[in-house]
Amino acid sequence: MVRYNARLIEKKWQKLWADRGVFVAQDISDKPKFYVLEMFPYPSGRIHMGHIRNYTLGDVIARYKRAQGFNVLHPMGWDAFGLPAENAAFEKAVHPAKWTLDNTTAMRKQLKKVGFGLDWDREIATCKPDYYGKEQALFLDFMDAGLAYRKEAWVNWDPVEATVLANEQVIDGKGWRSGAPVERRKLAHWFFRITDFSEELLGALADLKGWPEKVRIMQENWIGRSEGAEVSFLIKDRDEPLVIFTTRPDTLFGASFCALAADHPLSQELAENDKELHDFIEQCRKGGTGAEAMETAEKLGFDTGLKAFSPTEPDRALPVYVANFILLEYGTGAVFGCPAHDQRDLEFARKYGLEVLPVVIPEGESPDDYEIADEAYTGPGILAHSDFLDGLSDQAAIPAMLDHLEKIGKGFRKIRYRLRDWGLSRQRYWGTPVPVIHCKGCGVVPVPREDLPVMLPQDVTFEKAGNPLDRHPTWKFVKCPKCGSPAERDTDTFDTFVDSAWYFLRFCSPHANEPFDKNLVNYWLPVDQYIGGIEHAILHLLYARFFTRALQKMGRLDHVEPFKGLFTQGMVNHATFQDENGKWVYPVDVISDEAGVPTHRKTGQPVTVGRIEKMSKSKHNVVDPDDIVDRFGADTVRWFMISDSPPARDLVWTDSGIEGAWRFTQRLYRIVREFIDHSEAPSSENGDDYGPKALELRRCAHKTVAGVSKDIESFHLNKAVARIYALVNALGEPIAGAGAIRARLEAITLLVQIIAPMMPHLAEELWQALGNETIIAETRWPEVESAMLKDETVTIAVQINGKLRGTMEVPEGTDDKTLEQNALAIDNVQRILKDQVVKKIIIVPNRIVNIVI
RNA sequence: GCCCCCGUGGCGGAACUGGUAGACGCGCCAGAUUCAAAAUCUGGUUCUUGUAUGGGAGUGUCCGUUCGAGUCGGACCGGGGGCACCA
Numbered sequence: 001m002v003r004y005n006a007r008l009i010e011k012k013w014q015k016l017w018a019d020r021g022v023f024v025a026q027d028i029s030d031k032p033k034f035y036v037l038e039m040f041p042y043p044s045g046r047i048h049m050g051h052i053r054n055y056t057l058g059d060v061i062a063r064y065k066r067a068q069g070f071n072v073l074h075p076m077g078w079d080a081f082g083l084p085a086e087n088a089a090f091e092k093a094v095h096p097a098k099w100t101l102d103n104t105t106a107m108r109k110q111l112k113k114v115g116f117g118l119d120w121d122r123e124i125a126t127c128k129p130d131y132y133g134k135e136q137a138l139f140l141d142f143m144d145a146g147l148a149y150r151k152e153a154w155v156n157w158d159p160v161e162a163t164v165l166a167n168e169q170v171i172d173g174k175g176w177r178s179g180a181p182v183e184r185r186k187l188a189h190w191f192f193r194i195t196d197f198s199e200e201l202l203g204a205l206a207d208l209k210g211w212p213e214k215v216r217i218m219q220e221n222w223i224g225r226s227e228g229a230e231v232s233f234l235i236k237d238r239d240e241p242l243v244i245f246t247t248r249p250d251t252l253f254g255a256s257f258c259a260l261a262a263d264h265p266l267s268q269e270l271a272e273n274d275k276e277l278h279d280f281i282e283q284c285r286k287g288g289t290g291a292e293a294m295e296t297a298e299k300l301g302f303d304t305g306l307k308a309f310s311p312t313e314p315d316r317a318l319p320v321y322v323a324n325f326i327l328l329e330y331g332t333g334a335v336f337g338c339p340a341h342d343q344r345d346l347e348f349a350r351k352y353g354l355e356v357l358p359v360v361i362p363e364g365e366s367p368d369d370y371e372i373a374d375e376a377y378t379g380p381g382i383l384a385h386s387d388f389l390d391g392l393s394d395q396a397a398i399p400a401m402l403d404h405l406e407k408i409g410k411g412f413r414k415i416r417y418r419l420r421d422w423g424l425s426r427q428r429y430w431g432t433p434v435p436v437i438h439c440k441g442c443g444v445v446p447v448p449r450e451d452l453p454v455m456l457p458q459d460v461t462f463e464k465a466g467n468p469l470d471r472h473p474t475w476k477f478v479k480c481p482k483c484g485s486p487a488e489r490d491t492d493t494f495d496t497f498v499d500s501a502w503y504f505l506r507f508c509s510p511h512a513n514e515p516f517d518k519n520l521v522n523y524w525l526p527v528d529q530y531i532g533g534i535e536h537a538i539l540h541l542l543y544a545r546f547f548t549r550a551l552q553k554m555g556r557l558d559h560v561e562p563f564k565g566l567f568t569q570g571m572v573n574h575a576t577f578q579d580e581n582g583k584w585v586y587p588v589d590v591i592s593d594e595a596g597v598p599t600h601r602k603t604g605q606p607v608t609v610g611r612i613e614k615m616s617k618s619k620h621n622v623v624d625p626d627d628i629v630d631r632f633g634a635d636t637v638r639w640f641m642i643s644d645s646p647p648a649r650d651l652v653w654t655d656s657g658i659e660g661a662w663r664f665t666q667r668l669y670r671i672v673r674e675f676i677d678h679s680e681a682p683s684s685e686n687g688d689d690y691g692p693k694a695l696e697l698r699r700c701a702h703k704t705v706a707g708v709s710k711d712i713e714s715f716h717l718n719k720a721v722a723r724i725y726a727l728v729n730a731l732g733e734p735i736a737g738a739g740a741i742r743a744r745l746e747a748i749t750l751l752v753q754i755i756a757p758m759m760p761h762l763a764e765e766l767w768q769a770l771g772n773e774t775i776i777a778e779t780r781w782p783e784v785e786s787a788m789l790k791d792e793t794v795t796i797a798v799q800i801n802g803k804l805r806g807t808m809e810v811p812e813g814t815d816d817k818t819l820e821q822n823a824l825a826i827d828n829v830q831r832i833l834k835d836q837v838v839k840k841i842i843i844v845p846n847r848i849v850n851i852v853i
Numbered sequence: 854g855c856c857c858c859c860g861u862g863g864c865g866g867a868a869c870u871g872g873u874a875g876a877c878g879c880g881c882c883a884g885a886u887u888c889a890a891a892a893u894c895u896g897g898u899u900c901u902u903g904u905a906u907g908g909g910a911g912u913g914u915c916c917g918u919u920c921g922a923g924u925c926g927g928a929c930c931g932g933g934g935g936c937a938c939c940a
Contacts, residue, residue, distance in 0.1 A: 042940055083939065155938075166938040214857055218935070221856055325854095329937095344854085419937095426938065496940070534858085539937065571934095644865045644878060650933085652865070656879055663892090664878090670893090718866070722877035729877090732894090797873035802921040804873055828907085842920055848872045852920050 004669035006633020010761040014115050022777045023062075023117040025073040027520055034070035035524050036062040037504055039532030039540075040077045043103035043125075044084060047110040049572040049615055049653060050533070052625045056641040056758075057569055057717070058531050059116045063757035064712045066117070067781040073524055075507040076111065076118045078104045080127035081431045081496045083166060089430075089462045096430040097458065100127055110626055114634045115761055117777070122510040126499040127430070131506065133453025134515035135498060136435035138551075140446050143436075145554050147193045150444065153423050154263070154285075157185040162465035164427040184285035189425040190434060190492070194546045198223055198417040200560075201545055210565035212648075215537045222538045224418025229402055230332060231411035233258060233308040236317065242266065242308055245331030245416055249405065250397035251338040253386035254359035256349060258308045258320045258336050259301065261328040270304050270322075277302055277322065284324040299348050300324045310336070311410030312387065312401075323348065329420050339376065346376040359386045360394050422543065424495040429460055429468040431493025439480035439487035448481050454489070467491055500540055501547040504530075504562060521557045526564040534568040541566070567715055570650040574621040576610035579603070584620035588627070612652055623653055635759035636662045642717040642758060664725070665762060668755070671731055672766045675748055679741055691737030700730045701747035702788035708754045709781070717758075727751055753782050798823045799850040805829050816843045823849040 017023065038058040041051055062074040078100075085096035092099075104125060111118070124131055142148040156165040160178035164187070169176045194201075202223045205216045228247035235242055242258060260267045262284035271278040280302040301321035308318045318336070325344060326335060339349035340358040349356055360381040361367045367384035383389040388404065389397045405411030425434065433454045435447040447454055457475045460468040469475060470491040480487035502515070508524040509517035525548075541563070548562040577585040579600055589601045598607045615622045628637050640661035645651040690698060704727040711720035731747055749770060756763035756776045767776040791812060796819065798806045806826040810819065820841055823829060833853065840852040 039940090044940090079940070164938070169938085218857060222936085423937080428938090495938070497938095500940085533940095534934065535940080537857085538935070540940080646866075649859080649866090654865085654879080657865080660879055666892090719877085722867070725877050795873075799873080799921075802872090802919095807873065831907095840920065842872090844872060848921085850872080850920055 004633075004666055004762065004765075006635060006665070006761070007630070009765050010113075010115060010634050013761045013764045014112065016764075016775065017115075017117070017777060020775075020778075022775075023072075023074065023119050024121055025075075025119050026071050027523070029071035031069055031071040033073065033524060034062075034065040034529075035073045035527045036065065036529045037073075037075065037507070037527045037531070039530075039536060040079050040500070040503060041107065042079045042082055042084070043100055043107055045103045045106070047107050047625055049623060049625055051111075052114060052637060053572055053641045053647075053651065054531060054533075054569055055111065055114070055116050056638045057567070057647055057715070058529070059118075059638075059760075060642065060712060060717060060757040061529050061531075063117050063760060063777070064709075064781070066777070067753075067756070067779065069780060073122075073507070074118055075122040075124075075510075076116075076120065077122075077124035077503060077507065078107075078126065079496065079500055079503070080104065080125045081132075081493075081499055083428070083430070085430045086428060086462060093463075095458070095460075097127065097456075100430075101125070113629055114625070114637065117760070122507050124503065124506055124510050126432075126496075126503065129453040129455055132432040132499070134506070135432050135494070135502070136447070136452050136454060137449060138502065138515050139435060139494070139498075140449060140452075141554060141556070142192065142550065143446055145550070147196070147550055148190055149193065150188055150190055152186045153189040153191075153425075154184050155187055155427075157183045159183060160465070163467070187425075187427070189423045190490075192422040192424060192546070192550075194422045194543070195417060195419055197546055197549055198225070198419050200549060201419075201542065204545075204561060208561065208563075208566070211563075212566065212568055215534070215541070215566060215568060218537045219542055222419065222542065226416050226418070228331075228414060228416060229405060229411050230414045231311060231336070231405060233310060233318075233336070234314070235320070236307040236309070238306070242320070242334055243332050244334045244336050245414065246336060248338065248341065248398075249401040249411070250383065250386075250389065250394050251341045251359055252310055252312055252336070252401060253383075253389065254338040254340050254357045255310055255318060255336040256339055256355040256357065257318050257345075257352075258334065259323040259326050259348070260304075260320065261326040261333040262322055262324060263328045264322075264326075264333040266334075267304075267322045270306075274304075277304065280322060284322075299344065299351065301348060301352055303352070308336075311405060311408065319354070321348075321352070330418060331416055340372045341376050341378055343376045343378075346372065346374075357385060359383055359389075422495075422497075422546070424498055425490075425492040426495055427467045427470070427491075428493055429456070429462075431496060432498065433469070434490040434492050434494065436490045437478055437480060437487045438490060439483065439485065441485060442480055442482040442487075445480055445482050445487070451481070469493070497540060497543050501543040502551075504544070505548075505551075505557070516557075518557055522559070525557065525559045526562055529565040529567065530563040531567045531569060533571070537568065567647070569647050570645070571614045572651050572653055573612045574615050574623060574653045575612050576619050576621045577607045578610055579607055580605055586620045587623055614650075615653070628658065632658060632662045633665065633761070635762045636665045639664065639721070639759055643721045644718055646718050647715050664728075665759065668728065668751075668759075668762065669766070671728065672748055672752065672769065675744060676769055679744070688739070688742075690739035690743060693735040693737050694739040694743035697730055697735060697743045697747050699788050699791070700727055701743075701750045702784050705750050705754055705782055706784045706789055709784075712757065720754075721758075724751070724755060750782050752776070753779070794846050796823075796846070797848045798826055798829060799848065800829065800832055801852060802850060805832060812846060814845070816845065819843055819845070819849050823851065 036058050038054045062072050066072045080100050085100050088094060088099045089096045126132060139148060156170050158165050158175035158178055158180055160180040161175060165175055165182060170182050174181055202220060202225055205219055208216060226247050228245055229249045230243050230245050232241040232243055244258065262281045267281060271281050301323040304320045304322060306320040308320050326333060337345035337348060339346040339354060339356040341360055356372050358370050358372055358377065360377060361370050361384050362377060362379060362381045380394055383392050383397045389400055392400055402413055433456060435452060435454045437445045437447060439445050457472055460472060462468060464471065476489040476491050478487055478489055504527055505516040505521050509520040544562050549560050551557050552560050574587060577587065577590050579585050585600060585607055590598050590607050591601050598609055600607050613619060613621060625637065640658045643661060704723050707723045708720045711717060752763050752766045753776065763776050793809050794812050796808050796810055797804055798808060806828045808822050808826065810822060820843060836853040838851055838853055842850040
């Protein structure tokens with residue numbers, strides 16, 4: 001028996017698909033359209049297993065939909081701007097453009113080797129002027145629409161490198177390379193007005209039925225709508241009141257202090273004449289800008305000496321603190337603290353010896369002696385010590401207080417969002433240049449559209465501190481397009497999330513002179529199935545939704561939501577290995593010695609097996625897809641990617657797993673070859689009737705086709721795999737009798753067709769071997785005979801008090817009475833029932849009989 | 854700290870709207886084939902108990918709802934992800 005030679009055969013079919021243009025999407029077609037998109041990769045250098053998993057999932061859907069008769073768009077491109085290219089430039093003295101484009105060349109070759117059915121005619125790379133120039137045009141559109149503006153924003157500043165650091169480059173409050181303590185600095189930044197769309201982006205989530213529930217919840221929380229009130233507190237000896245935002249106006253009588261953000265204008269003003277406060281604010285600015293850093297840091301406050309008065313208690317003076325846990329961006333940057341009913345406020349109050357006055361009393365507690373210990377009470381209750389609110393529930397007290405505040409003119413209802421505007425300026429080289437010019441006389445002047453793209457200069461260096469664009473000797477010096485006097489370019493580049501906020505539009509018309517062709521976008525959008533990692537659940541997806549909505553509002557396209565279906569796949573994990581010195585060891589260097597002990601291939605030293613973690617370069621627990629494809633072939637790798645683990649969950653890469661997949665590939669080939677080589681022709685059978693064994697096989701085959709179709713539609717590819725194994729097992733059984741050969745041929749033909757989306761090369765090879773003149777990539781998905789989906793008999797479980805005591809085989813649809821009689825007749829049931837009294841019998845047709853005694 | 858998700862044999866997992874827990878694969882055990890091995894094929898494989906065509910226990914832990922709970926509700930324990938300049 002000849003073995004299946006994946007390497008040769010896969011290459012053959014890949015060439016044939018490419019020559020025939022099988023995967024080129026048609027812009028005009030009678031067929032219904034289907035747009036499959038996987039999140040495009042960052043060209044980091046090599047394709048990794050996570051990519052392979054992502055694109056295998058997409059390719060299964062794309063090939064399946066194509067077989068179902070859809071006009072499928074399945075494109076690929078490169079999210080090619082970003083930090084790693086600059087890091088490589090710094091470390092290896094290679095230009096980011098060269099590094100990036102070399103990487104795309106290598107990775108394109110790798111992807112083609114896996115046989116993904118992609119429309120390579122539509123390939124894009126965001127770092128090419130053809131793409132980022134269009135993006136600059138879009139930015140000017142956003143400016144014209146009033147959706148882009150400039151304001152100051154805080155950044156992480158590394159004083160040694162004279163560079164702005166990303167959050168991930170700040171480690172324990174220090175710059176990752178310089179080790180210098182990071183400072184916070186204010187810089188002028190461009191922002192998109194995503195907050196104009198807060199309500200829309202939130203409201204439309206409910207209609208995204210094809211999205212995972214958890215992603216919708218994450219976005220909902222991210223947008224963070226909260227209904228509350230802005231309340232004015234008078235401050236002693238000052239004219240301006242302090243405006244705070246609260247969602248708990250019912251607890252106003254329990255207030256014991258007010259707190260300001262370090263960057264609140266009032267804090268700033270007071271600091272001018274107060275060295276200590278100035279130092280405290282500086283202290284607050286140390287450490288990262290991330291939410292986690294702010295919230296886990298010890299809660300610190302500085303008493304400003306000011307006294308504030310709640311509008312409902314003009315005689316009770318509250319101290320005003322500047323505190324490190326108040327965010328300026330959220331609400332008004334100032335709060336009142338009610339320690340009894342907020343855990344953060346409680347910790348703060350205990351630390352600074354402030355009053356803790358419970359005003360919401362839980363059921364069963366007395367208002368007179370209820371006290372708060374270590375935990376704030378945030379549950380429901382009845383108001384006390386609260387004047388006109390006394391006796392009301394907390395739910396009733398909120399509107400009562402709001403009505404009161406509005407009546408006396410000291411506050412009003414206000415809806416606030418946690419969502420902030422999208423800051424998109426980056427002080428870096430490798431990104432889309434911001435297409436504006438700063439002129440002393442005219443201010444901010446957009447680059448005229450005919451001058452786009454604003455190209456990145458090629459002659460830059462990275463060994464010096466600071467932003468290469470800013471340092472460049474000539475690039476930024478230009479004439480003002482308005483007045484002609486000397487002016488300077490904006491030296492910032494866009495956040496790379498801007499690049500990925502519209503690439504799915506570009507794929508619809510990748511060669512258009514405009515950013516995208518309206519008609520083609522209207523035809524292809526929305527993306528019917530988008531697939532990517534859960535790590536993009538919030539930012540990327542929200543930004544893409546914002547872009548689509550904004551462009552719709554500008555009349556550039558007709559859709560409001562870009563992604564109809566979303567699937568978030570799990571990560572690819574692998575065990576980690578360490579040698580005796582604690583150094584990470586690559587899996588390829590680990591072998592088992594005679595005793596089965598993991599050992600280093602080269603040194604022969606024992607290796608300890610660590611926990612299973614996401615494949616990462618730093619822990620060396622990576623497997624190179626290229627090596628695996630060379631050894632086992634693309635189909636085997638693709639098969640393993642979808643076997644066993646549900647696509648939404650993490651997958652653990654194991655050698656035995658890939659070997660199992662490889663054995664299955666060979667087994668499929670063998671079963672089909674043996675049938676072709678050793679069977680008599682089906683025409684040698686007389687008549688067209690089927691014996692019981694043949695009928696059973698036909699049922700199994702048709703059920704498998706129906707089940708696999710359903711599983712692919714619902715992304716349960718691991719279940720589809722299990723069904724296919726079951727069919728192959730059934731084909732392994734020898735059968736004889738009437739119609740045996742015809743049934744086997746039918747089952748094998750169906751089998752080859754349903755494995756095609758997953759193992760496309762092997763499927764083509766077997767399809768051809770079965771004597772077909774067509775290729776399977778252009779063949780319709782098989783039709784199921786509905787008569788084959790029903791069984792004649794069903795197995796019914798018989799329980800006594802919910803415990804299984806026997807089963808019975810009855811014709812499908814047997815009536816309740818017969819079921820009851822048969823169940824009671826079972827020996828084991830009779831033995832247990834003996835002289836017991838039957839209280840009740842519950843019968844679920846075709847399922848179960850439960851006798852209650 | 855806040856938000857979200859997940860816990861089922863030795864392992865990955867299956868179980869449709871509450872109805873026979875462990876499909877299918879991996880691993881392991883036994884057998885066939887072989888001079889031998891690889892490959893392949895056949896059978897077995899949740900634990901436990903008198904080896905049984907019987908019984909008991911069992912889906913992270915505890916409690917509850919139900920004739921019946923892996924599935925629904927509550928509390929807890931453990932693991933993972935996100936947190937606005939990584940993409």
